[in-house]
Amino acid sequence: MNAKGLLYSQIGYDLGGPKQAFFRAPDRKDLPPCPLFAINGQDFEASYWGEIWRHHWWVLDFTTFGEGDYTISIEDSSGRTWESSLIEIRERKLWDTCLETMGLTQFEERSLRARNQVGWKDCGATLRELCSHAIAIIGLCELYEIGFENMTPEQNKRLAKQIIQGCEYVARCQDRAEAIGLPKGSFVHEINTHPFIVQTDIAQAIVALSYASRLLVDYYPEESKEYLRRARRGYGFVEKEFKPTGPVGFSHINHGAPEGFEPPSDWMTRELMMQLWACLELWHSGAEEKYMREGQRLANRIVSRQIAKGEADEEGGFWGHFRTFDDSPFTEKANIHHHIGHDTGGVFPNYVLPLLRAANRWGHLPESKTWIQAVHDFAVGYLKPACESNPFKILPVGYFRGEGLLTFCGPWHGINATYAWNALLASHLERETGDEAFRDISVANLQWIAGLNVGLTSDMFESSFRFEADIPPGEAHPYSHIDSIGTNHVKAWSRIKGSVCNGISVNPQFTQDIPSTKENDHPAQYTDEDWIPHGAAWIGALAHVYETRFFRDGKRNEPAYVKQDQ
Missing domain, CATH: 2.60.40.10 (Immunoglobulins)
Structure with a gap:
């Protein structure tokens, strides 16, 4: 409209x-x-x-x-x-307004609403998907690792318990796989409704368990030991029986793939990135050389898929991003998540952070300088100009050949988790490059969810399940995508305060039928289902944005518990 x-x-x-x-x-x-x-x-x-x-x-x-x-x-x-x-305008305004509700009470309420109180209520359905739990755990771990100084001791305890709550469900998915005869160390996608392996889940689950293990070791040593054991078992499955997903669930609309393209029996670049992250986390907890060597192989393969500066004409002048497969005629998109299959859980946006962290941790390896250069090339050749191609500096879905950069086309509902992960990534790129343009990008992607977005119009609620705003025709009103937070705020499907809705897209909620074209690319639909990765990623990213401000500006707030005691 x-x-x-x-x-x-x-x-x-x-x-x-x-x-x-x-x-x-x-x-x-x-x-x-x-x-x-x-x-x-x-x-x-x-x-x-x-x-x-x-x-x-x-x-x-x-x-x-x-x-x-x-x-x-x-x-x-x-x-x-x-x-x-x-x-x-206040010091730490977003944090003070959102931390308690988004990062703590939201997940505590979801733990009570989950089937048998194991894991969390995940989304609009009764599903408790492995991918969404793993992604949410990773987001909460990012918060726990960096944000603890701006939290009270009691808040830190509550957050640790929610990380355990999520990890216990991931553990049950592994137990269920073994109980029904699936390979040792593997995980089912969902215990009750989808008790089979979805390959894209596996590395995410290993990252979640090993990351949680590292952070909980001095607080909950027994749980830490158990999660590391399970992560290693999961990696044993990767070493012996892990194979790429077949073509079922591959979306040509999402990927910008040409008609008739058959995905090869190979890993997408985003999957290689997650496997690299798994190796890095497992290496952290023992420095076993096999994890470093496999991570080295994965990092080199990732870099081999990068679009060189000389290839920019094929990608609208952009370069430094990555092909989806070794020889694919299209590049990675920021978000490809839909249904259950090939693209499940694909919300991490061109996520080079594991590559950057690997280069820093394994700096003695000769290729580490190449990895750092690849991160810089991605930052300046793709991420910065792509985000600056729109007034809100949000991350586009990607470059679609013959159409250009598209922002709302592709995903079957909004991509708010992806914007949050992009904010976290951009905060690290600010530190790495020294370019404060990445601070603008990180804050802008967070503020999009906080209400600084294109606004909602009266015709955007056709596929919204429970939420519809009373907006006069011809007007656009700003709304926070966070239930119960903000002057104007949406109401999420679950009605759980602090939940973040899927957000704004072209395709109606849970439907993929609109071609990814420049003509179709506009904010057409508001999708109100809430999903646990959104809020966890957002609050984790905010903690990293503040940490980057400290390292770059030399400012840090007094710990919250000190302020309360005064």
């Missing part, structure tokens, strides 16, 4: 971070040639960004503003004044 709207974060802004609002309109003439916006009555000029997604966009930047409460207003060409609700 053609719609106008003033768009801004529904949670607020962190002091010291980038701060922007946007105005959207179907026609450039909907704002005067040199439009002014007012903040608490003081006028500033809005910058015209350009046209994308069937609309024109103006940027209202107030990054230099200090702590306080503000309102924004702007007058359009018709004389109508659009005014924001109260906007807060």
Whole structure:
């Protein structure tokens, strides 16, 4: 729908971070040639960004503003004044607003709603998928490893218990596989409804168990020992019987694959990245050389698939990203998750972080410099220009040959987990490259979920299951994608506070039938199912953004428990 709207974060802004609002309109003439916006009555000029997604966009930047409460207003060409609700700028605003609800009580409530209170209530259905549990555990581990200094001792204990809650379900999936005669060390995808192996799950489960083991070793030593034992058993399955997924569940729409393409019996690059991460985590807990050697092989193979600068013409000028397979005529997409099969759990976006961490941990290996260079090439040749190709700096789904970069086409519902993982990755790329453009990207991808997005219109709820907002036709209203957090906020399918909905897409929820074309690429649907990877990734990423600010700016907040005691 053609719609106008003033768009801004529904949670607020962190002091010291980038701060922007946007105005959207179907026609450039909907704002005067040199439009002014007012903040608490003081006028500033809005910058015209350009046209994308069937609309024109103006940027209202107030990054230099200090702590306080503000309102924004702007007058359009018709004389109508659009005014924001109260906007807060505070030190650690996002963290203080979201940590407790998103990172703790959400998962505690989900543990109570899960079948037999094992694992978590996962999504809109009764499923407890292995991939979603593993991805959520990894997100909570990222929070636990970095965010503990900004949490009270009691909060840290509660978080550790939720990591254990998730790991216990992963352990049951491994036990179930052995009980029904599947290979030793393997995992079923879902205990009750899908008791079979989905290959994309395996490395994610190994990462989750071994990462949790490393972080829990001094707090819960017995659980730590058990999870490491299980992760090693899982890797034993990888060594002996692990084979790539067949073509069932491969989505040509998601991958941008040409019609008739048959996926080879090979691993996707994203799967090689996850296997590398598994080797790295297992190496952490014993420094066994076999894990390093296998990680070395995987890293070299990943780099061999990278698009060289000289190949940029085939990819719209972008380079540094990766082919999906060794010789595939298309490159990796940020999110390919749908159904249960070839693409299940594909939410990590061109995730080079394991490659960067491997280069840092195994810096004595001769190829480590090549790995670092590959990360830099990806950062400057693809991630930065791809995110800067749209006003919100969110990560596009990917480059589709013959169409260009697409943002909303492809996935069968919104990709909010992917935006969160991209924020975490970008925060590390800021440290690695020293380029603060990656801070803008990391904050922007988090703020998209916090409400600083394209907004919702009255015609976007066709496939939303439970949530629909009362929005006048022709208007776009900003909404936080987090249930119960934000001035305007969505209501998630489960009605669990702190849950993050799937978000905005072209395809209706759970349906893939709209071709991935430039013409179709616009924010068409709001998908309201909540999924555990979204919130875990978001709060884990936020912790890393703050940690990067400390290392780059030399600032760190006092621990939360110290502040409470004063």
